[in-house]
Amino acid sequence: MTAVSYELIKTCKQTGARLGRVTTPHGSFETPVFMPVGTLATVKTMAPEELKDIGANIILSNTYHLWLRPGEDIVEEAGGLHQFMNWDGSILTDSGGFQVFSLSDMREIKEEGVHFRNHINGEKLFLSPEGAMQIQNSLGSDIMMAFDECPPYPASHEYMKSSVERTSRWAERCLEAHQKPDQQGLFGIIQGGEYEDLRKQSARDLVSMDFPGYAIGGLSVGEPKDVMNRVLEFTSPLLPQNKPRYLMGVGSPDSLVDGAIRGVDMFDCVLPTRIARNGTCMTSNGRVVVRNAKFARDFTPLDENCDCYTCRNYTKAYIRHLIKTNETLGIRLTTYHNLYFLVKLMENVREAIKEDRLGDFRDQFFDQYGFNKP
Ligand SMILES: O=c1nc[nH]c2cc3[nH]c(NCCN4CCCCC4)nc3cc12
């Protein structure tokens, strides 16, 4: 039995978007879906029950961070990540490659793996495809990611080609090292940057390895949104129709809608939780920086079109007061709302796919949010 399966329910007649359902050993969820990020085994400031109230069924955690703190051995001893953090929904873990490249300096990429310094205490470390798989198996996540290299943007075609070829060899080694039969829950990551020929080469290599799902990596690394959309346009069709497609590190409300339109099923990003902690909220009328003085006497909810716990019970003036005085409840309320906003957005995207009107939904949502304003 493959632990992670995907059912394609229907394709939107107006766009390339798909309505689907992913099933893991910890439940199933409809796609397109936004996955809250819980880097250190917690979605910052949210209790698991609150994530369930928000409507989250799958969250992300990070191999690199949990390897360093508290150590995958402690998580394994606790009975795995679900037990350790009291989360009974699905968990996807990133494989660590991206975190090594984005957090650590003094890194050296070799065929055997990556040598780098621990970003916390500077000690020398080494992470290989085999190591990343061992850590993820100790964590016991439902969906694991192959160990890859996410090259910086921009990168030369020459560099990108050799990186894609190494990432394909590393993917092979991850399959070998995976401690579960038939690649249960292990997703391959497609690289290739903005180069169509290299995306084809990466997809050809990884699709031939028959992973149960595929991530589109190497994006949301500083490239303009039109470059990301163009890459998605020629990469999505290279991936199997009957398997999930996960766009890593995305993102903002417009990128989620535009990614779904281009056939992406799963998204993750720290954006909603990160901006919440500095008092910035996503609302149906665009971003609201609730810490701004203009909200000092604004006794209306963050978003009059939102029915979340925060918007039903608190005003901008009160939340601004909490944020300005560093009262913890403040960032809890903004985090709750931002996650609810994105989870709700994906619910509306799924409804629009069901009714073959995702293109119309995009236009209306972009106009109201202010994405189309010059
Ligand atoms: O190619 C990837 N392989 C493995 N993991 C990844 C994670 C990624 N995360 C991102 N982008 C995250 C962008 N995010 C936006 C909000 C502020 C913090 C950074 N691209 C990624 C590519 C990869």
Ligand SMILES: [Zn+2]
């Ligand atoms: Zn709300």
